[in-house]
Amino acid sequence: DTEVTQTPKHLVMGMTNKKSLKCEQHMGHRAMYWYKQKAKKPPELMFVYSYEKLSINESVPSRFSPECPNSSLLNLHLHALQPEDSALYLCASSQDSLRGNQPQHFGDGTRLSIL
């Protein structure tokens, strides 16, 4: 069982919809990450939160809006997405984003389909 929980597991939405992806961890980690993974490709980093502050935005379009309400929760708000945004969205957490000997732990992802 994964220690990083993502909901929903699947999401289908139209291009005009607004939806949110949620991620939760209870390992006491202070760094949380959003990745996008297209089929047959490795994950691509989107955002990093460190101690509840956004520390990295990998030039992600503004139709993706992250939020970290507290140290255990991470949201990704979606609005006006494009068909090419269809992908598996993975959340991960680690003890600290500046300590490499604390590996990232991944959730099972949300499979997003844009109609």
Next chain:
Amino acid sequence: AQSVTQPDIHITVSEGASLELRCNYSYGATPYLFWYVQSPGQGLQLLLKYFSGDTLVQGIKGFEAEFKRSQSSFNLRKPSVHWSDAAEYFCAVGPNTGFQKLVFGTGTRLLVSP
């Protein structure tokens, strides 16, 4: 800049046979090295990691990996493959200082034949 190469896109192994998945990295110093496995419809699960010390590291599910500095390699091995090992395997590199941005290889898909 860091980079990771997994030269094999697909590998097919008979059940019970041994396995070696190749990973080569490019980094100015000794990086942190990881192997992750991804089963269909799942997230990434950490198999093992190397930070320093003993160059042969043991992981979960009977996997091991050997760090070879001279070859810039971190190959994953398993002595006897089970059908449940069929999955996508990613090698990843992280810097040993500063922000921990993982650089992933392109992955190797393991198929297990009966």
